[in-house]
Amino acid sequence: MTAAQRTAGLLEGWFPSAARPLPWRTNTHDPGQVRDAWGTLVAEVMLQQTQVSRVVPAWLAFMARFPTPGALARAQEEEALAAWSGLGYYRRARLLHAAALRIVAEHHGLTPTDPRALRALPGVGRYTAGAVASIAAGAPAAIVDGNVLRVLARLHARPGAAGWAPLVRWAWAQSERLVAAASRPGVCNEAIMELGATVCTPAAPACVRCPLAGQCRARALGAPERFPAPKARAARTDLHALALVLRDASGRVLCQRRAPGGLWGGLWQAATLESAAPIDDAGAHAWARMRGAGAGVRPLGGFVWLTTHRRVRFRVWGGAGVCCLRRRAAQSAASPAAPPTRWVSPAELAQLPMGSAQRRVFELAGVGAADPRPAAAQPRGPLP
DNA sequence: TACACGTGGAT
DNA sequence: TATCCAAGTGT
Numbered sequence: 001m002t003a004a005q006r007t008a009g010l011l012e013g014w015f016p017s018a019a020r021p022l023p024w025r026t027n028t029h030d031p032g033q034v035r036d037a038w039g040t041l042v043a044e045v046m047l048q049q050t051q052v053s054r055v056v057p058a059w060l061a062f063m064a065r066f067p068t069p070g071a072l073a074r075a076q077e078e079e080a081l082a083a084w085s086g087l088g089y090y091r092r093a094r095l096l097h098a099a100a101l102r103i104v105a106e107h108h109g110l111t112p113t114d115p116r117a118l119r120a121l122p123g124v125g126r127y128t129a130g131a132v133a134s135i136a137a138g139a140p141a142a143i144v145d146g147n148v149l150r151v152l153a154r155l156h157a158r159p160g161a162a163g164w165a166p167l168v169r170w171a172w173a174q175s176e177r178l179v180a181a182a183s184r185p186g187v188c189n190e191a192i193m194e195l196g197a198t199v200c201t202p203a204a205p206a207c208v209r210c211p212l213a214g215q216c217r218a219r220a221l222g223a224p225e226r227f228p229a230p231k232a233r234a235a236r237t238d239l240h241a242l243a244l245v246l247r248d249a250s251g252r253v254l255c256q257r258r259a260p261g262g263l264w265g266g267l268w269q270a271a272t273l274e275s276a277a278p279i280d281d282a283g284a285h286a287w288a289r290m291r292g293a294g295a296g297v298r299p300l301g302g303f304v305w306l307t308t309h310r311r312v313r314f315r316v317w318g319g320a321g322v323c324c325l326r327r328r329a330a331q332s333a334a335s336p337a338a339p340p341t342r343w344v345s346p347a348e349l350a351q352l353p354m355g356s357a358q359r360r361v362f363e364l365a366g367v368g369a370a371d372p373r374p375a376a377a378q379p380r381g382p383l384p
Numbered sequence: 385t386a387c388a389c390g391t392g393g394a395t
Numbered sequence: 396t397a398t399c400c401a402a403g404t405g406t
Contacts, residue, residue, distance in 0.1 A: 047402040088390025
């Protein structure tokens with residue numbers, strides 16, 4: 001028996017009793033598949049760089065609304081984005097919508113399970129293609145994600161930082177070998193990820209519960225947590241955002257849509273001015289009046305929002321909008337290329353695709369029903 | 385290749 | 396509190 005066969009066997013034996021009961025693991029109504037391929041694809045895309053606890057409620061809601069590729073393909077992209085609100089990395093929702101269109105057009109509405117066909121779908125890279133092919137159809141397709149890389153690096157005490165290309169290439173080769181040796185590739189793949197997520201964790205791994213402890217070279221060296229070495233991270237750049245929450249007499253609020261692409265691309269927000277430099281009160285007031293605010297517009301508060309690459313210092317101003325005709329004149333005069341704007345009720349606002357920072361803006365301004373999702377909770381930062 | 389892309393849990 | 400980083404992909 002080869003080392004790979006032994007590892008695969010241990011993983012496959014461990015998984016059934018250790019697997020968390022996640023909703024996408026429970027079913028299948030298609031007896032030809034290990035698991036529903038569409039539900040698996042949706043789960044894998046949501047899980048890209050996103051923790052399981054955040055994905056569970058989102059996956060349940062998304063699958064209730066879009067149970068098949070056809071259901072998503074019939075919807076507008078904006079509905080997919082709205083269903084993604086709060087999950088982050090919104091490009092994933094656009095790409096999944098595009099993938100649904102392709103599945104309908106090129107695969108008769110049936111999610112492919114062949115790795116090559118999967119890989120050709122928008123938003124499906126090498127990892128996701130391998131995961132869906134193996135988990136939904138049992139194909140011997142390799143996968144490497146953060147968990148797999150960590151488990152393999154420790155198992156072989158392989159040096160190198162997490163993002164280092166030679167280490168990643170080595171991990172793919174190891175995964176290929178492992179999955180080729182597995183009797184149930186999908187189970188083996190899910191097991192190694194589950195092991196990384198629940199036992200072989202980045203800090204304080206629970207080696208006493210690990211089925212691979214006996215063959216783990218990093219453990220034998222006495223310091224499994226040193227593998228892989230941490231990867232260097234880019235510094236965050238500061239961004240200043242002035243958000244203006246305007247209400248009309250009937251309680252509707254003014255929203256605008258961000259340009260596609262870039263940060264929060266295509267999502268809705270309060271009228272917002274972004275700047276690399278701080279915006280003083282006089283500048284804020286002048287801009288707010290130009291965007292249609294009445295004379296009573298005033299600062300309501302602020303907060304700091306962190307993303308991977310930015311520290312965004314939000315200041316929120318609010319007040320009443322001026323009357324309709326003057327408002328339109330003011331907008332077009334202010335900026336002929338101004339983004340599309342709409343006045344929406346608080347109920348409509350809740351259905352609009354919007355990032356969590358802008359939900360927070362409306363919440364701070366006292367606009368009810370801004371967040372249809374369970375309470376988001378970046379720490380309540382101090383004023384910028 | 386290196387970088388941009390969101391959000392929140394874990395420590 | 397600050398930092399890490401989580402079932403990656405596209406450009």
